[in-house]
Amino acid sequence: MTRPQEISVVDTDLELPQEGFIELEGYIDNIKTTKGALIEILHKAQEIFGYLPRDVQLYIARKLGIPGVEVFGVVSFYSYFNVKPMGKHTISVCMGTACFVRGADKIINKLKDNLGIESNEITEDGLFSLKDVRCIGACGLAPVILVDDKVYGRVKEDQVNEIIDKYR
Amino acid sequence: MKVDSLQKLNQIREEQRQENANNSIVKKILICAGTGCLASESEKLLEILNHVIKARKCGDKVKVVKTGCFGFCEQGPILKIEPDDVFYVRVVPKDARTIIDDHIIQGKIVERLLYEEPTSNKRIEKQEDMPFYKKQMRLAIRNCGLINPEDVYEYIEHEGYSALGKVLTEMTQYSVIDEIKKSGLRGRGGGGFPTGLKWEITKNQHGNTKFIICNADEGDPGAFMDRSILEGDPHGVIEAMAIGGYAIGAHKGIVYIRAEYPMAISRLNSAIIQARDLGLLGENILGTDFNFDIEFKLGAGAFVCGEETALINSCEGKRGEPNYKPPYPAEEGYWGYPTCVNNVETFANIPPIILQGSTWFSSIGTEKSRGTKVFALAGKINNVGLVEVPMGTTLREIIYDIGGGIQEGHQFKAVQTGGPSGGVITEKDLDTPIDYDNLLGIGSMMGSGGMIVLDDRDSMVNMAKFYLQFTMDESCGRCTPCRIGTKRMYELLVKISNGEGTMADIDALKQLSYMVKNSSLCGLGQTAPNPVISTMKYFWDEYMELIKDVDYPVREGTSQINSRVGIKV
Ligand SMILES: Cc1cc2nc3c(=O)[nH]c(=O)nc-3n(C[C@H](O)[C@H](O)[C@H](O)COP(=O)(O)O)c2cc1C
Ligand code: FES
Numbered sequence: 001m002t003r004p005q006e007i008s009v010v011d012t013d014l015e016l017p018q019e020g021f022i023e024l025e026g027y028i029d030n031i032k033t034t035k036g037a038l039i040e041i042l043h044k045a046q047e048i049f050g051y052l053p054r055d056v057q058l059y060i061a062r063k064l065g066i067p068g069v070e071v072f073g074v075v076s077f078y079s080y081f082n083v084k085p086m087g088k089h090t091i092s093v094c095m096g097t098a099c100f101v102r103g104a105d106k107i108i109n110k111l112k113d114n115l116g117i118e119s120n121e122i123t124e125d126g127l128f129s130l131k132d133v134r135c136i137g138a139c140g141l142a143p144v145i146l147v148d149d150k151v152y153g154r155v156k157e158d159q160v161n162e163i164i165d166k167y168r
Numbered sequence: 169m170k171v172d173s174l175q176k177l178n179q180i181r182e183e184q185r186q187e188n189a190n191n192s193i194v195k196k197i198l199i200c201a202g203t204g205c206l207a208s209e210s211e212k213l214l215e216i217l218n219h220v221i222k223a224r225k226c227g228d229k230v231k232v233v234k235t236g237c238f239g240f241c242e243q244g245p246i247l248k249i250e251p252d253d254v255f256y257v258r259v260v261p262k263d264a265r266t267i268i269d270d271h272i273i274q275g276k277i278v279e280r281l282l283y284e285e286p287t288s289n290k291r292i293e294k295q296e297d298m299p300f301y302k303k304q305m306r307l308a309i310r311n312c313g314l315i316n317p318e319d320v321y322e323y324i325e326h327e328g329y330s331a332l333g334k335v336l337t338e339m340t341q342y343s344v345i346d347e348i349k350k351s352g353l354r355g356r357g358g359g360g361f362p363t364g365l366k367w368e369i370t371k372n373q374h375g376n377t378k379f380i381i382c383n384a385d386e387g388d389p390g391a392f393m394d395r396s397i398l399e400g401d402p403h404g405v406i407e408a409m410a411i412g413g414y415a416i417g418a419h420k421g422i423v424y425i426r427a428e429y430p431m432a433i434s435r436l437n438s439a440i441i442q443a444r445d446l447g448l449l450g451e452n453i454l455g456t457d458f459n460f461d462i463e464f465k466l467g468a469g470a471f472v473c474g475e476e477t478a479l480i481n482s483c484e485g486k487r488g489e490p491n492y493k494p495p496y497p498a499e500e501g502y503w504g505y506p507t508c509v510n511n512v513e514t515f516a517n518i519p520p521i522i523l524q525g526s527t528w529f530s531s532i533g534t535e536k537s538r539g540t541k542v543f544a545l546a547g548k549i550n551n552v553g554l555v556e557v558p559m560g561t562t563l564r565e566i567i568y569d570i571g572g573g574i575q576e577g578h579q580f581k582a583v584q585t586g587g588p589s590g591g592v593i594t595e596k597d598l599d600t601p602i603d604y605d606n607l608l609g610i611g612s613m614m615g616s617g618g619m620i621v622l623d624d625r626d627s628m629v630n631m632a633k634f635y636l637q638f639t640m641d642e643s644c645g646r647c648t649p650c651r652i653g654t655k656r657m658y659e660l661l662v663k664i665s666n667g668e669g670t671m672a673d674i675d676a677l678k679q680l681s682y683m684v685k686n687s688s689l690c691g692l693g694q695t696a697p698n699p700v701i702s703t704m705k706y707f708w709d710e711y712m713e714l715i716k717d718v719d720y721p722v723r724e725g726t727s728q729i730n731s732r733v734g735i736k737v
Contacts, residue, residue, distance in 0.1 A: 036485040036503075038486075040485075043427070043466055073487055077644070078468035079470065080427050080468035095389070096389030097388075097390035097584070098547055098552070133428065134387075134471070135428075137392040137395040137428070138207050140241025140552040140553055141244070142546065151203070151206070153204075
């Protein structure tokens with residue numbers, strides 16, 4: 001998805017862990033060729049930091065010797081990359097066609113109401129972030145929501161609370 | 169151990185069969201470990217089954233095997249007992265004890281876990297008697313629900329890698345291409361381009377560096393054919409890519425796979441490692457001078473990356489924007505080298521064609537569309553799942569005989585094929601035999617195989633709006649008609665569905681549809697208006713009911729466009 005994303009600026013009180021950069025450096029040094037590997041590197045960086053703040057993007061750019069704008073161009077193109085920190089748990093609601101026709105829009109509205117946030121936002125306590133995703137391939141269980149990696153299928157509107165309460 | 173010759177491969181297969189014939193296992197419990205069933209706790213079920221087996225000390229007689237998707241996802245988790253062919257549905261972990269005690273030990277079938285036919289309320293014991301499977305012909309998904317996808321030896325036992333063996337030892341590049349051409353196989357990714365011809369074009373390009381890419385981006389939301397194939401039979405795809413690599417002269421294959429499919433990624437990864445360990449990938453495969461290896465690249469959530477030129481850009485680590493064609497990837501693709509891009513399901517058809525011959529394959533299906541097609545049946549249908557039928561099967565057979573009809577006794581309204589690029593098909597066209605050309609003829613398309621069934625509760629304007637929102641979000645922004653056109657169309661649809669639209673909006677929407685269709689750069693924009701055009705064609709009344717400045721007489725039967733602007737739909 002190519003929704004405009006805000007250009008991320010790292011909060012000053014949000015220090016990025018030094019070990020993260022060391023791990024990332026090790027990863028980059030160990031790949032056979034960095035030609036064409038930008039997306040892989042970004043996947044790894046997101047795995048380490050949880051998101052891709054400006055400093056991480058610039059770090060990668062310098063490391064690969066390419067302009068920062070090239071890195072940001074790729075990051076902003078792909079919906080899988082987040083430039084903002086995510087909550088402790090990510091709730092993803094499938095908005096694929098199969099889930100949509102079985103009422104996924106009601107589920108996501110219910111979640112938005114309950115959590116008091118919109119898609120791609122994070123709750124005040126930092127516990128949850130909400131995402132709408134495309135088909136995760138479990139269409140037989142539509143409508144489907146994911147909390148982190150756990151799939152919940154055939155979700156009914158009144159079960160939503162029960163599910164998120166498990167993670168509180 | 170390396171499998172360094174065809175004899176060695178055959179020997180392993182023989183040994184594997186011998187071992188199975190000689191051991192004391194009398195019953196096999198096959199349990200689905202596809203994404204759908206895993207989500208309903210099939211992993212835990214498996215664990216408890218093994219636990220109970222241990223407690224009952226019958227581990228020498230039964231074996232639990234986890235397999236790929238059986239296709240009957242609606243009824244998951246699925247469990248099947250061989251050789252009895254008994255099929256249990258919606259099995260939960262606490263049923264494990266009953267299954268072992270009653271079925272395995274006492275030989276009594278557990279009645280309450282059998283599938284209940286919704287029309288007759290009869291419980292059906294055997295898989296072969298289930299209407300869901302009766303009309304199917306499982307070719308591309310032949311191994312799904314049959315073998316353990318994480319065990320290369322099981323694949324070898326089921327004729328695995330023998331097609332590759334045959335190709336490398338008996339066939340030339342030309343004869344492989346010829347065989348595929350004669351089979352009439354067409355690309356299953358949506359376009360329907362003849363696969364043999366694509367291979368030939370790539371082979372005939374100059375230079376020694378060529379690539380073969382497997383398109384596993386499966387962007388159509390609501391479709392899961394490719395995921396199931398990769399999860400259930402990863403070696404089938406690997407073998408086919410090696411065959412394709414040999415035919416076109418490529419030594420490197422790339423699988424471009426969506427990051428949203430973690431299970432498929434991990435199965436594919438372990439299959440590649442196993443194949444490498446056995447020397448079925450790497451240098452001098454089966455003792456010949458053919459070298460071939462595969463790596464995979466992860467997508468990052470962009471629908472347009474399913475388009476082949478965008479996919480290649482994404483493989484190169486760039487923004488996944490499409491390029492103007494020509495040059496086609498077959499001429500200038502990955503890093504400028506000739507590249508052949510094929511869909512997962514296309515590849516899955518290759519080994520059977522090589523083994524059983526093009527004559528056999530071309531005897532299946534219709535004249536212009538040979539073979540079978542896998543569909544992901546979803547929406548308001550009783551049996552949601554994965555079905556594979558010979559081309560030429562009618563939509564009615566798929567929806568009513570295999571799919572079991574509409575949920576909760578509602579009325580069928582339409583079926584959407586081809587995802588965001590396709591259109592709706594109504595009752596009157598349900599008897600059309602499915603093939604590439606017929607579906608285009610009735611205003612939809614084959615697409616990659618998503619089939620969403622809609623019933624009388626669904627608003628078609630809403631569906632059109634849903635798809636337009638999808639393409640608007642997914643438009644990469646490279647060309648103006650698609651970037652801005654889809655947004656304007658979406659806005660108009662929002663206005664109309666809120667009951668605020670006027671006749672002028674309808675006319676503008678129609679005009680925009682044709683403009684975007686005719687002037688976009690890639691297939692995404694060129695097909696984005698299809699859902700609007702086709703819903704307008706078949707459900708004109710629904711649009712009119714929402715328009716405020718028109719007093720529209722609702723006519724009998726399907727509606728026709730008699731707009732004030734002279735654009736014909
Ligand atoms: C917008 C768009 C999305 C596409 N998405 C896919 C996809 O998800 N999977 C796929 O195999 N082909 C997809 N295609 C088709 C590919 O461009 C290409 O034709 C196909 O991978 C070729 O393989 P085949 O000849 O085996 O079908 C898409 C095309 C367009 C225009
Ligand atoms: S549409 Fe939701 S999982 Fe496929």
